[in-house]
Amino acid sequence: MPCCWRSTTDQDTLLLALHPSAKDVLGPRNxxxxxxxxxxxxxKSFLALFTRRALSVYVVKQDALICxxxxxxxxxxxxxxxxxGAACEIRPWVxxxxxxTSQEVFA
Structure with a gap:
């Protein structure tokens, strides 16, 4: 979903501009x-997901899945x-x- 940041008249404020249907897809409380x-x-409730310890667990799981x-x-x-070495379409594999990765690492 394309997004961009645009500044307002207040130099310290940024607004997120998303696709018009984003609120329908993600929900208004996103x-x-x-x-x-x-x-x-x-x-703040997400902070525990990004501690060094949590990230180290994710890396181990991601490495195993990628291998x-x-x-x-x-x-x-x-x-x-x-x-x-033969050419092949990798998009479905990726x-x-x-x-x-999303299902296993962040479950």
Whole structure:
């Protein structure tokens, strides 16, 4: 979803400009649409997800999932380094890997 930041007349204020249907898709209580104390409280509730300890857990899980997917990609190309160099469409592989990462790492 494309977005951009635009400044207002107040040099210390930035507004997020999203696609018109973003509120329908994400919901009106999404952090992107909250301001003031509500936004601050929700943002604060996310802090535990981004501590060094939490991030170190995510990295280990992501590394394992990525290695697993790379092994599957090599196997699908014939299972050898010689055949792995052949051109192929990787978008479906990457989409599945991204979906699996989101489901497994952040579950």
């Amino acid at each position: 952090i992107a649409f909250l301001t003031g104390p509500d936004h601050k409280a929700l943002r 697993e997917h790379l092994q599957q990609w090599v196997a699908a190309q014939g299972g050898s380094v010689q055949t792995f 989409q599945r890997m991204n979906a699996m």
